Amino acid sequence: MNNVTAVNDLVxxxxxxxxxxxxxxxxxxAKSLFRMGLPVSPKNIFPSNxxxxxxxxxxxxxxxxxxxxxxxxxxxxxVNPQSMEKxxxxxxxxxxxxxxxxxxxxxxxxxxDVTFIGLPLTRLCLENYSDPRQQQLFKNIIYxxxxxxxxxxxxxxxxxxxxxxxxxxxxxxxxxxxxLELGRDFAKANYACPSTLRVExxxxxGDKILIDGNSAAALGxxxxxxxxxxxxxxxxxxxxxxxxxxxxxxxxxxAEDGKKNYAxxxxxxxxxxxGMVVGAMWNGARAFTATSGPGVSLMxxxxxxxxxxxxxxxxxNIQRTGPSTGMPTRTQQSDVIACAYASHGDTKHVLLFPxxxxxxxxxxxxxxxxxxxxxxxxxxxxxxxxxMNDWISEPFAWDDQREYKRGKVLNAEQLDELTERxxxxxxxxxxxxxxxxxxxxxxxxxxxxxxxxxxDEYAVYTEDSAAYKRNVDRxxxxxxxxxxxxxxxxxxxxATNTRIGxxxxxxxxxxxxxxxxxxxxxxxxxxxCRIRSFPFTAAIEEFVGEHDLVxxxxxxxxxQMRTLLINELEVPPQQLAAVLxxxxxxxxxxxxxxxxxxxxxxNEKSAAG
Amino acid sequence: MTFIKSxxxxxxxxxxxxxxxxxxxEGVLSTLCAGCGHDSISAAIVMAAFEANIEPHKVAKLSGIxxxxxxxxxxxxxxxxxxxxxxxxxxxxxxxxxxxxDLQYIGISGDGDTASIGMxxxxxxxxxxxxxxxxxxxxxxxxxxxxxDSATADRGSHSKKGAPSPYEGIDLCAxxxxxxxxxxARSFSGDKHQLIPLIKAALKHKGFAFIDVISPCxxxxxxxxxxxxxxxxxxxxxATNTIDFxxxxxxLTTEYAEGSTQQVTxxxxxxxxxxxxxxxxxxxxxxxxxxxxxxxxxRGEILTGLLxxxxxxxxxxxxxxxxxxxxxxxxxxDLCPGxxxxxxxxxxxx
Ligand SMILES: Cc1ncc(C[n+]2csc(CCOP(=O)(O)OP(=O)(O)O)c2C)c(N)n1
Ligand code: SF4
Ligand SMILES: [Mg+2]
Numbered sequence: 001m002n003n004v005t006a007v008n009d010l011v012x013x014x015x016x017x018x019x020x021x022x023x024x025x026x027x028x029x030a031k032s033l034f035r036m037g038l039p040v041s042p043k044n045i046f047p048s049n050x051x052x053x054x055x056x057x058x059x060x061x062x063x064x065x066x067x068x069x070x071x072x073x074x075x076x077x078x079v080n081p082q083s084m085e086k087x088x089x090x091x092x093x094x095x096x097x098x099x100x101x102x103x104x105x106x107x108x109x110x111x112x113d114v115t116f117i118g119l120p121l122t123r124l125c126l127e128n129y130s131d132p133r134q135q136q137l138f139k140n141i142i143y144x145x146x147x148x149x150x151x152x153x154x155x156x157x158x159x160x161x162x163x164x165x166x167x168x169x170x171x172x173x174x175x176x177x178x179x180l181e182l183g184r185d186f187a188k189a190n191y192a193c194p195s196t197l198r199v200e201x202x203x204x205x206g207d208k209i210l211i212d213g214n215s216a217a218a219l220g221x222x223x224x225x226x227x228x229x230x231x232x233x234x235x236x237x238x239x240x241x242x243x244x245x246x247x248x249x250x251x252x253x254x255a256e257d258g259k260k261n262y263a264x265x266x267x268x269x270x271x272x273x274x275g276m277v278v279g280a281m282w283n284g285a286r287a288f289t290a291t292s293g294p295g296v297s298l299m300x301x302x303x304x305x306x307x308x309x310x311x312x313x314x315x316x317n318i319q320r321t322g323p324s325t326g327m328p329t330r331t332q333q334s335d336v337i338a339c340a341y342a343s344h345g346d347t348k349h350v351l352l353f354p355x356x357x358x359x360x361x362x363x364x365x366x367x368x369x370x371x372x373x374x375x376x377x378x379x380x381x382x383x384x385x386x387x388m389n390d391w392i393s394e395p396f397a398w399d400d401q402r403e404y405k406r407g408k409v410l411n412a413e414q415l416d417e418l419t420e421r422x423x424x425x426x427x428x429x430x431x432x433x434x435x436x437x438x439x440x441x442x443x444x445x446x447x448x449x450x451x452x453x454x455x456d457e458y459a460v461y462t463e464d465s466a467a468y469k470r471n472v473d474r475x476x477x478x479x480x481x482x483x484x485x486x487x488x489x490x491x492x493x494x495a496t497n498t499r500i501g502x503x504x505x506x507x508x509x510x511x512x513x514x515x516x517x518x519x520x521x522x523x524x525x526x527x528x529c530r531i532r533s534f535p536f537t538a539a540i541e542e543f544v545g546e547h548d549l550v551x552x553x554x555x556x557x558x559x560q561m562r563t564l565l566i567n568e569l570e571v572p573p574q575q576l577a578a579v580l581x582x583x584x585x586x587x588x589x590x591x592x593x594x595x596x597x598x599x600x601x602x603n604e605k606s607a608a609g
Numbered sequence: 610m611t612f613i614k615s616x617x618x619x620x621x622x623x624x625x626x627x628x629x630x631x632x633x634x635e636g637v638l639s640t641l642c643a644g645c646g647h648d649s650i651s652a653a654i655v656m657a658a659f660e661a662n663i664e665p666h667k668v669a670k671l672s673g674i675x676x677x678x679x680x681x682x683x684x685x686x687x688x689x690x691x692x693x694x695x696x697x698x699x700x701x702x703x704x705x706x707x708x709x710x711d712l713q714y715i716g717i718s719g720d721g722d723t724a725s726i727g728m729x730x731x732x733x734x735x736x737x738x739x740x741x742x743x744x745x746x747x748x749x750x751x752x753x754x755x756x757x758d759s760a761t762a763d764r765g766s767h768s769k770k771g772a773p774s775p776y777e778g779i780d781l782c783a784x785x786x787x788x789x790x791x792x793x794a795r796s797f798s799g800d801k802h803q804l805i806p807l808i809k810a811a812l813k814h815k816g817f818a819f820i821d822v823i824s825p826c827x828x829x830x831x832x833x834x835x836x837x838x839x840x841x842x843x844x845x846x847x848a849t850n851t852i853d854f855x856x857x858x859x860x861l862t863t864e865y866a867e868g869s870t871q872q873v874t875x876x877x878x879x880x881x882x883x884x885x886x887x888x889x890x891x892x893x894x895x896x897x898x899x900x901x902x903x904x905x906x907x908r909g910e911i912l913t914g915l916l917x918x919x920x921x922x923x924x925x926x927x928x929x930x931x932x933x934x935x936x937x938x939x940x941x942x943d944l945c946p947g948x949x950x951x952x953x954x955x956x957x958x959x
Contacts, residue, residue, distance in 0.1 A: 035959075205959075207955075207959070208959075209955050209958035209959055210958055210959070211958050219954075222944075222945075222946065223945050223946065223951070224945075225939070225941060225944035225945055227707075227708070227936040227937070227939060227944065228704060228707045228708060228936065230700075230703075230704060230707075251946040251950065252944070254932065258930065259930060259931065259932040259933065260929065260930050260931050260932060261931075261932050261936070261939055261943060261944060262931070262936070263707040263926070263929050263931050263936060264929075265703065265707065265737075265925075265929075267700065267733070268729050268730065268732070268733040269729065271697060271700065271729075271730075272697070272699070272700035272703075272729070272730055272733065273700075274700075275693070275694075275697045275699075275700025275701045275703070275704065275730070276700050276701070276703050276704030276707065277704055278693070278700075278701050278704060279671075279691075279700065279701035279702060279703060279704025279705035279706075279707075279708070280704035280705060280707050280708040280937075281704075281708075282691060282701070282704075282705060283669070283704070283705040283708035283709050283712075283937055284708060284709065284937035285707070285708030285709070285936045285937040287704060287707075287708070301694055301697075302694060302697065305693065305694050395952075395955040395958075396951050396954065396955055397948070397951065398945070398947065398948040398951045399948065400947055400948045403941065404941055437689070438689075438937065439666075439669045439688070439689035439705070439709070439712060440666055440667055440669075440689075440709060440711070440712050441666070442666060443664065443665075443666045443687065444666070444687055447665075447666065447686065447687050447688055447689050447690075448689065448690075449681070449682050449689075449690040449691075449692065450689070450690065450691040450692065451691075451692035452692070452693070452694060453692065461682070
């Protein structure tokens with residue numbers, strides 16, 4: 001048989017049963033590769049139920065540093081009889097299928113182009129462990145042990161992780177190490193080790209960290225001084241608020257009396273969640289909510305109020321596959337338009353698009369500064385892939401000199417010093433951003449009535465058309481100011497001149513960078529632009545202007561970012577070509593390249609015809 | 610159009626302990642229909658805040674949408690106000706309260722705002738025992754959208770243009786009681802002698818203080834056949850008690866006859882002396898209160914007064930264990946763990 005031969009360029013997929021403790025074994029596997037200095041990108045592919053259905057965990061190793069998903073499973077570790085038949089089919093020709101052979105496999109399932117590696121996981125567990133729970137759990141650790149031999153993972157690296165993990169529960173260390181040894185020894189005794197697939201230590205990690213985007217965003221909120229979080233559970237955003245709670249417990253509780261410098265309220269729905277954020281921010285605290293698409297739909301009315309009444313709001317939208325419930329545990333970037341123009345009337349919202357955990361942290365913190373400086377909602381659009389999977393990331397950093405930018409808020413002394421009448425909606429600085437006051441600041445000055453109804457510069461109710469128009473025009477001017485405050489895009493220009501661009505945002509970055517390398521090898525040279533904020537900055541407008549053709553790669557059906565670019569920058573639609581992926585799985589470089597080539601093939605054909 | 614009231618003040622107007630006149634507690638001129646019950650409630654709030662020596666800037670007044678929800682503009686002009694969206698005042702008030710536990714929150718809502726579109730938020734703010742005075746200005750109809758029946762319209766009641774309501778009316782007091790409100794009262798916009806002390810007591814209560822105030826809509830629901838019109842309400846009022854509100858630090862001087870008075874101590878030490886109409890009515894006995902509400906409503910009578918009070922009330926901050934100072938006063942140094950902690954955390958992620 002012709003086995004695939006590869007060093008440090010692998011896709012390993014684990015087929016597990018949801019809720020059987022496979023997660024920690026899989027993490028152990030990914031972490032050991034990370035500790036060997038190798039870029040890894042693990043992904044959970046899971047159903048929307050809790051227990052019993054198949055789940056997959058896919059790890060890509062690439063010493064070219066590519067972190068996007070790639071197709072072709074080189075090795076499948078199958079411990080789920082339910083999905084086994086299909087899992088066998090999913091292995092690439094020349095790949096490996098590792099399975100529990102305590103019970104024999106149906107003869108008809110065998111393939112002659114795949115190497116089958118049977119491990120008696122159940123039998124080994126029954127023989128070596130007496131506790132029924134351990135008999136179940138250690139199956140997972142045994143296969144990690146076997147993989148260490150098959151893939152040549154440094155055994156010490158794995159045992160070190162075990163020792164660190166159970167430092168405070170030491171008696172769990174020996175049974176774990178035993179399981180690793182059982183797997184390793186069985187593999188070595190019965191199969192060629194290493195296989196034709198293996199890993200080798202590299203020095204590509206440096207000081208990077210391994211963490212998921214939701215934890216990073218939560219940590220950013222802690223660092224930014226968020227004190228109020230209001231939320232309603234929804235995958236894939238739940239783990240963000242859970243992490244906020246855990247970090248607050250760590251950093252924000254009084255050592256003596258346990259009193260909390262934060263309040264987390266689980267609301268009755270997303271309408272209430274965002275209402276609480278509006279109330280808390282109006283009252284001078286930093287507050288946020290985290291949700292996903294269906295929640296954003298419910299929050300829409302309040303987003304309009306906050307935009308118009310000019311109340312800061314911070315919202316993290318961890319996008320999933322829509323519309324409606326769609327595939328709630330799969331990823332997509334499909335709330336771009338829903339968020340950009342959320343709510344009724346003329347509304348536009350500031351958006352941020354993180355693409356790494358470090359950026360989730362930084363942008364989460366930035367959201368609060370922007371929301372308070374601009375007195376408007378800021379929505380950070382992450383996604384399930386980034387939020388719920390571990391990623392290799394630059395380490396977090398915080399400059400202790402940094403000060404929160406709380407925006408234009410008048411304190412009691414400033415109110416006393418005012419010589420002219422203060423108006424809540426009076427643009428005294430010409431940037432469209434008025435000064436606000438926080439309730440309770442001054443006994444007689446600075447109180448006003450906040451409302452979603454039309455009012456004049458002094459917050460006095462009016463239905464005068466001219467006053468209404470002045471107000472919404474000022475909001476448009478504020479939008480121009482926002483363009484100067486939001487985060488600049490990231491540009492990577494090709495070494496040679498080109499008239500072709502590729503734009504992307506968020507988690508599409510990983511596949512796009514890999515695609516750019518591959519396209520260059522096929523003589524398609526592209527300049528790259530990663531959009532990080534909405535409204536689009538002047539530099540984005542220039543980038544589009546300087547290229548005859550710009551591909552916009554994104555993970556939704558309707559090319560939402562492309563639409564936004566066409567609409568906001570008044571670009572001729574034919575100048576922007578859509579590259580789309582929307583099957584719920586993260587986009588791949590191969591997919592992008594294919595669509596780019598297809599574009600040229602069709603357009604050259606039509607030009608020729 | 611906005612009406613600014615004349616600022617002329619008679620030099621010898623009486624002032625309260627803070628040195629403020631009653632006028633200091635007023636708002637801008639109301640634009641509601643003349644005779645609207647809601648205006649009487651605003652006047653009662655002005656009087657109660659004046660008499661209870663409330664500092665206006667330490668109050669935040671919030672509302673939903675409706676004629677009733679417009680009224681926070683008509684009292685306490687020196688307080689910040691927030692006219693939010695329809696039915697969602699409770700969540701905004703919850704967030705505001707989380708941000709600053711030291712302010713007093715007055716939430717104003719209508720029966721449409723609370724009992725229909727906002728029912729969910731009302732229910733949950735109540736069960737969290739949010740520290741707020743929550744007033745429903747209950748006229749049995751949607752005044753602002755021209756008189757449609759609301760969910761508090763009694764079965765068989767009909768508005769000016771409407772047919773008898775075929776549905777069961779929601780009794781918000783019974784509901785609030787069941788949901789864990791720790792102060793439940795009902796009153797009538799036309800009875801300021803009962804309403805003002807109730808508001809004063811509610812302002813001192815720590816927890817969810819709910820007052821359902823029947824407040825006739827003169828334009829759409831004050832006709833014969835309506836159970837929320839002035840005449841019907843006056844004819845069917847039944848009071849459990851009337852209240853003397855005795856602020857903290859003042860002594861209870863009057864002697865009351867045994868059995869006819871129940872004393873209720875509020876969180877700050879103020880005392881409510883309840884002059885009971887029915888000797889057996891006990892405002893701390895939840896199940897008995899529940900029964901009474903049912904009994905009276907079956908007889909077609911409107912039970913008013915302080916219906917229920919829980920002296921052990923624990924508000925949301927206490928349930929959450931938040932720190933004693935308002936969260937919105939915490940500084941960067943209190944909140945940000947700093948660069949070193951982050952480096953340590955990074956180390957654990959390698
Ligand atoms: C989302 C939404 N739906 C509908 C309305 C229209 N609306 C405004 S006020 C109101 C009813 C108010 O009734 P109520 O709360 O009883 O107040 P009242 O005017 O009777 O005092 C309605 C339906 C709205 N403002 N927002
Ligand atoms: S319509 Fe009814 S509720 Fe509205 S202001 Fe007039 S009387 Fe009051
Ligand atoms: Mg009403």
